[in-house]
Amino acid sequence: MSIKVLGTGFYVPPRAVTNDELSQMVDTSDEWIMQRVGIRERRVSVDETTADMATKAAKNALVSAGIEASELDLIVVGTISSDTACPTVAGMVQRAIGAKCPAFDISSACSGFMFALETAAAYVARGNVKNVLVIGAERLSKLLDWKDRSTCIIFGDGAGAAVVTKGEGYLASTMYTQGSDEVLFIPDVVGSSPFYERTEKPRFVYMDGQETFKFAVGRIARDVKEVAQKAGITLDRINHVVTHQANIRIIEFASKKLKIPMEKFFVNIEKYGNTSAASVPIALAELHASGKLKRGDIVALCAFGGGLSSAACIIKW
Numbered sequence: 001m002s003i004k005v006l007g008t009g010f011y012v013p014p015r016a017v018t019n020d021e022l023s024q025m026v027d028t029s030d031e032w033i034m035q036r037v038g039i040r041e042r043r044v045s046v047d048e049t050t051a052d053m054a055t056k057a058a059k060n061a062l063v064s065a066g067i068e069a070s071e072l073d074l075i076v077v078g079t080i081s082s083d084t085a086c087p088t089v090a091g092m093v094q095r096a097i098g099a100k101c102p103a104f105d106i107s108s109a110c111s112g113f114m115f116a117l118e119t120a121a122a123y124v125a126r127g128n129v130k131n132v133l134v135i136g137a138e139r140l141s142k143l144l145d146w147k148d149r150s151t152c153i154i155f156g157d158g159a160g161a162a163v164v165t166k167g168e169g170y171l172a173s174t175m176y177t178q179g180s181d182e183v184l185f186i187p188d189v190v191g192s193s194p195f196y197e198r199t200e201k202p203r204f205v206y207m208d209g210q211e212t213f214k215f216a217v218g219r220i221a222r223d224v225k226e227v228a229q230k231a232g233i234t235l236d237r238i239n240h241v242v243t244h245q246a247n248i249r250i251i252e253f254a255s256k257k258l259k260i261p262m263e264k265f266f267v268n269i270e271k272y273g274n275t276s277a278a279s280v281p282i283a284l285a286e287l288h289a290s291g292k293l294k295r296g297d298i299v300a301l302c303a304f305g306g307g308l309s310s311a312a313c314i315i316k317w
Contacts (some may be wrong), residue, residue, distance in 0.1 A: 002165025003121045005315065006067065006131070008285035009060025011053050012043040012158035012272060015196035019153070026149040033153050038248025042156030042273030043142045049083040050159070051092035054137035057159035057281070058093050064288070065163035072163075073129035075103035076119050078112025078136045078277035079145060080175050080306070084098030089137055099133075110244050110305025112136055113160070114175070117301075133200075135161040154246070155185065156273035158282025172230035173313035175222055178215075213250060216304045220254040223312035224300050231314040235260055237298050238314075242287060244303040245269035245279045245282065276305065293317050 018041045019030035029178060032040055042232035044182055045053065062069060077090040082105060108115045113136030120132040137159035146152045149296035164170075220243060228235055241264050243251060255262045266287045275282060280303050287293055295317060 002166075002168045002170040003124050003132075003164040004169030005030070005037055005317070006163040006165050007061050008160070008162045008281065008288045009057050009062070009192050010158065010160040010278075010282040010285040011044045011056035011060065012156075012282070013053065013276075015044050015046045016041045017125050022153055026147060026152060026190055028149045028153055033312040036247075036278065037154060038155065038269050039273045040270045044135040045139050045157045046218045048139075050079055050081050050137050050139040051083065051089045051096070053054055053139070053157065053159040054079075054089050054135050054161070055096040057137065057161040057285075058097055058133055061161035061163050061285070062097070062153025065165065067131060069097040069099040070103045071130050072099045072133050074101050074120065074123055074132045075099060076132065076134050077103075077105045078108065078114075078116040078134075079105055080107050080109050080137055080276060081138070081139045087308055089133070093133075093135065097239040104303050105188065108177075108277075108305075108309045109307050110246065110274070110276045110279060111175070111303045111307065111309040111311045114303045114311035114313065115309075117162070117164070118173050118175060119313065120164055121173070124164070124166055131163060131165045133161060133163055134281070135159060135273075135280045136279070138278045140274075140276055144254065147150055150230050154274045156275050158272060158275040160214035160283070160285050162281055162284065163247070169316045171233075171314040172227040173311070174230070175228050176219065176223065176309060200311055208267050215308055216244075216246060217248045217253045217257065219304045220250070220302050220312075221257040223302050223310055227300065227312045227314045231277045233298060233314070237296040238264065238300050240287060240293065240299045241265045242280055242283045242299060242301050244274075244305065245272065246274045246304070267304060279303070
């Protein structure tokens with residue numbers, strides 16, 4: 001038993017922070033940012049929590065899927081930026097949309113939505129659930145050092161969602177973890193225990209850009225090749241590649257390594273930047289809304305990020 005996508009949806013906050021605005025805060029420029037990462041602006045939450053954004057994406061996905069919240073059997077959210085450890089983002093979404101099903105979060109940084117999608121597929125395969133709401137949602141703006149131009153120019157806030165159900169559209173998948181905090185470090189809340197003596201890590205997102213770049217390009221190429229082989233298809237049969245939107249140069253290098261033309265890669269990084277776990281579902285929802293996805297199309301989804309982690313899958317639309 002496999003799954004298929006019933007509907008998609010996304011939400012980004014209205015506040016756009018342009019490169020020109022950032023240039024007034026840190027030593028950077030629109031030209032510098034566009035050349036290095038391909039981002040022109042990013043969305044930043046002013047008064048919405050991660051759960052607020054996830055809820056709006058979820059409601060849009062339910063409309064797209066044509067089902068009610070009461071028909072959901074499970075909600076899984078990929079996020080690293082919940083505003084509370086408890087309740088979970090998934091739990092807050094469940095209450096907000098009026099669902100009555102179990103709900104929980106998964107933490108795997110930018111690969112979070114992909115790990116959540118694999119989890120949903122596993123639950124459906126067991127036969128315990130039928131309809132699953134899978135969300136990627138992040139408010140990374142609260143974790144950034146807005147004086148560090150190497151990170152504050154890259155990330156943005158937002159949420160994307162997909163409703164999946166029993167079907168035969170999930171052809172193959174893979175997940176990968178390489179435990180490491182040297183290349184990409186994302187902080188969590190530090191308490192005030194008088195007994196804890198270990199020196200704390202930095203309080204903001206830290207990233208070794210060069211090592212992250214190499215990891216990302218390598219994993220996209222390996223993971224997409226692996227899932228294509230598992231699905232029994234050649235790379236030229238892939239109609240669309242929806243990859244994590246971290247850096248346009250990463251996507252271009254991956255395109256060359258895979259020998260898949262850039263025209264097949266969906267790209268929206270210029271508008272939203274890197275929204276971590278929300279990146280892939282936002283891109284998928286925009287591709288779906290564009291009308292370019294046709295029944296029977298082969299879609300490769302892939303992500304990479306902190307952990308270090310990566311994941312990919314092949315979907316038949």
